[in-house]
Amino acid sequence: MSAIKKRGGPLEGVRVVELTKVWAGPYTGKLLSYLGAEVIRVESLGSMDVTRTYGVEDINNAPGWKAVNPQKLSVQINMKSEEGLSRLKDLLATADVLVENLRPGAMERLGLGYEAVKAAKPDIIYVSMGMYGAEGPLAYQTGYAPCFAALGGLSALVGYEGEAPTGMNVRYADSTFGTAAAYAAVVALFHRGRTGVGQFIDVSAVETMSSMIGDALINYSLNGVVEQCNGNRRAEMAPHGVYPCAGGDWVAIAAHSEPAWQALAGLLGLAGDGRFATLADRKANEAELDKLLGEWSCSQEVTGLVEQLQAAGVAAAKSENSLDLIADGNLWAREFYPNVTDAQAGSRMTVGPSWKMTRMAEITDGAPALGEHNAYVYGEILGLSQDEQDELVNKGVCR
Amino acid sequence: MSALQGIRVLELAEQVSGEYCGKLLSDFGAEIIKIERPDGGSPTRYLGPVAEAGDDAERSGLFAYLNTNKHSVTLDLTSADGVQTLHKLLDKVDVVVADQRLDWLQAAGLEPEAVAARWPALVLCCITPFGLQETPAELAATDLTVFHSSGWGFHTPSAPDLSRPPLKGAGRFMASYEAALDAALCVVAALCERQTSQQGQLIDISMQAVLVTRTDYVMGQMVAGDMPVSDERTAFDLAGPAAIYATADGFVYIWMSAPAHWQALGTLLGNPEWMNDFPGDWLEKGCTPERVEVVRGHLATWLAGEEKAAISAAAQKLGLIMVPVNNAGDLQACEQFIYRQYFAEVEHPRLGKLVHPTVPYRMSETPASIHSPAPLLGQHTATTLAALAGGEQ
The missing domain is CATH 3.30.1540.10 (formyl-coa transferase, domain 3)
Incomplete structure (x- = not known):
């Protein structure tokens, strides 16, 4: 019987090997794991993921690492040794999917380019993730998440009207990039299930960002319009914004239909006011409308205000801070923060999947310690005897 | 042959989230039957950008972008006949993608339990602002309000001027595009499982939850007690002059x-x-x-x-x-985008040649492609319903 328990889920039986760093590649692996795949992170002491070491003493108790790697396995393989690379190829020969987001050219230098891995596993699905993708004149460039968003055209659309763009919060981009890669990988798995044929997938972070603003890119194609950041405004609705409430809170309000505006106008005491009668009027006088709305909202307590607006049929929500997110009723109703257990610190809550499905994969395990699953990988998957595994330790392939 | 060729999807979508999910599937060759209301069709047909030239009703660049490779079938789902036809179509499809609320689905006889009982091999994917368990208090929602329910709004921009409001992100539809990605991921994962199990299933996507999962590096630490939780707008920030x-x-x-x-x-x-x-x-x-x-x-x-x-x-x-x-x-104009052919020209019967953004993944065996422009309203009603009547599989 396997040391690894069955968890169910649509991708049960799929094995994913990750040669990834930081957030985007690991997020791809996490999504596949949450869908039921067995995801094995290949790690080495000589090339440790920065999320295991950033600001912490204990590499097995690193908060950032734990946040992005629940329900994965870890095998330690020294990739600077021939023996290690050889065992890694043996592991890849048993894998369905390889996900990598190392620096451009790093996989080839390790002798793990697509052709080499394909020779070991002819139907491998090889997912290569790069800032600009694996090919092209700028593919050599690297950067961090906010660079993806800046290059992809997304940052330019975030900011206050008529001012320099601010871009999204600095954390944005890696996880979206990771999701695009996961989708492509699953499409390839479906194709392989039908045909037995694997493939090479080359995913670009910058293009993933462009895909999040596709309608703005179409506006340029269609009308030559280069859209700019516009605060919280939207052409089809007014008001459409975020307004102050008591205690430093903020409320997002959108008059998403004519009846919604009529209801809101009633609450604001603006019913029948000619300045705001039609959408065109409200757009023409939007600064004044926003000012009046802000004056009305700023002394009100946000929860009651949202209830009042929703009761009147107006789209409204509190702009949630991190305390709100942890207490959010809809998220709790979806069991969004599952408890997972890891070998180091015991039980902890983590961020679960966005989906509910009829046959979900179980999510019970926290992120692995470095090499926690060496025995499973070397012994059970690769079939090495205890003596042979001890020999690997002696040769410095693993601990 | 692209990856999803032969997979038939019924799209019950009237918003960007469902339509973009359908697009992600149709990019890989899935056949999308888009059901539209006879009186004007999908509301996205009236959203901008609209071509400045001409006065044709079919001028929405947004609709043209989101609905490439799809078939449009008009069906009046407020009538018993329409619902009956819809149910006949469900006998012939593999997947339903819906971005309607639960009450709408119920009115069309598509409560998830009923669908599972009558069409056990069907994959039903529902995208809603807060998930199918959502409470009436949140029934009115837009991308703006969902985005601000996710933490991304409150914490954007980084290093904020606290006297000014938090922001909505880029453009109009970030919440929708992000949710569509997770929806398409789950649909195809469910289709993978169905290859052996022969069973369909219900997929319930919460747009809010999708956006919160994208913060997992931060929220995963916060919910575990490893990072301070607060009402500070800088709680997600990194220090420095970036x-x-x-x-x-x-x-x-x-x-x-x-x-x-x-x-x-x-x-x-x-x-x-x-x-x-x-x-x-x-x-x-x-x-x-x-x-x-x-x-x-x-x-x-x-x-x-x-x-x-x-x-x-x-x-x-x-x-x-x-x-x-x-x-x-x-x-x-970017040489990298040109080299990778990220933009593709699509000839639309009303809009003419239009350059579309495509997909961020290059696939060696099953490349995504656009083979036909977005349909005119009801363009495929007669052929699709005739095929249905003829019993064509």
Whole structure:
């Protein structure tokens, strides 16, 4: 019987090997794991993921690492040794999917380019993730998440009207990039299930960002319009914004239909006011409308205000801070923060999947310690005897 | 043959989330039957950008973008006949993608339990703002309000001016596009399982939850008690002078977090005197708000006289991470986008030739492709319903 328990889920039986760093590649692996795949992170002491070491003493108790790697396995393989690379190829020969987001050219230098891995596993699905993708004149460039968003055209659309763009919060981009890669990988798995044929997938972070603003890119194609950041405004609705409430809170309000505006106008005491009668009027006088709305909202307590607006049929929500997110009723109703257990610190809550499905994969395990699953990988998957595994330790392939 | 050829999807979508999910599937050859209301069709047909030229009703660039490769079938789902036809169509499809609320689904006889009982091999994917368990208090929702329910709004921008409101993100539909990605991922994963199990299933996507999962590096630490939770708008931020700065011809983004970046900046600027006031490792070991403010001031003054592409290239050569902040025009001219053929020309019967953004993944065996433009309203009603009546599989 396997040391690894069955968890169910649509991708049960799929094995994913990750040669990834930081957030985007690991997020791809996490999504596949949450869908039921067995995801094995290949790690080495000589090339440790920065999320295991950033600001912490204990590499097995690193908060950032734990946040992005629940329900994965870890095998330690020294990739600077021939023996290690050889065992890694043996592991890849048993894998369905390889996900990598190392620096451009790093996989080839390790002798793990697509052709080499394909020779070991002819139907491998090889997912290569790069800032600009694996090919092209700028593919050599690297950067961090906010660079993806800046290059992809997304940052330019975030900011206050008529001012320099601010871009999204600095954390944005890696996880979206990771999701695009996961989708492509699953499409390839479906194709392989039908045909037995694997493939090479080359995913670009910058293009993933462009895909999040596709309608703005179409506006340029269609009308030559280069859209700019516009605060919280939207052409089809007014008001459409975020307004102050008591205690430093903020409320997002959108008059998403004519009846919604009529209801809101009633609450604001603006019913029948000619300045705001039609959408065109409200757009023409939007600064004044926003000012009046802000004056009305700023002394009100946000929860009651949202209830009042929703009761009147107006789209409204509190702009949630991190305390709100942890207490959010809809998220709790979806069991969004599952408890997972890891070998180091015991039980902890983590961020679960966005989906509910009829046959979900179980999510019970926290992120692995470095090499926690060496025995499973070397012994059970690769079939090495205890003596042979001890020999690997002696040769410095693993601990 | 692309990956999803032969998979038939019924799309019950009237918003960007469901339509973009359908598009992600149709890019790989799935056959999408888009059900539209006879009186005008999908509301996205009336959303901008609308072609400035002409007066045809079929001028929405948004609809044209979101609905390539799809078939349009008009069906009046307020009538018993319409619902009956819908149910006959369900006998012939593999997947339903819906972005309607639960009450709408119920009215069409599509409660998830009923669907599972009558069509056990069907994959039913529902995308809603807060999930199928959502409470009536949240029934009115838009991308703006969902985005602000996710933490991304409150924490955007980084390093905010606290007197000004938090922001909605880029454009109009980030919440929808993000949710569609997770929905398409789950649909195809369910189809993978169905290859052996022969069973369909219900997929319930919460747009709010999708956006929160995208914060997992931060929220995963917060919910585990490893990072402070607070009502601060800076709770997701990283310290440092990384930001967007204006240049003579636009904007650049600079990332600086390591001593090597500081050193590269010095080389690029010819080691000006003001930099001597900073220890070489201040970015790692002494990143105070005061120092950040001084550096931001100097960077702003310097960059105001530079050009975004040239100065970014010079910085990159020295190891300073600086990139241009591209806009829609820059992207179409970008050599990397051209090389990778990210943009594709699609001929639309009313809009003419239109350049579309495509997909961020290049696949060696099953490339995504656009083979037909978005359908005119009801373009495929007669052929689809005739095929249904003829019993064609």
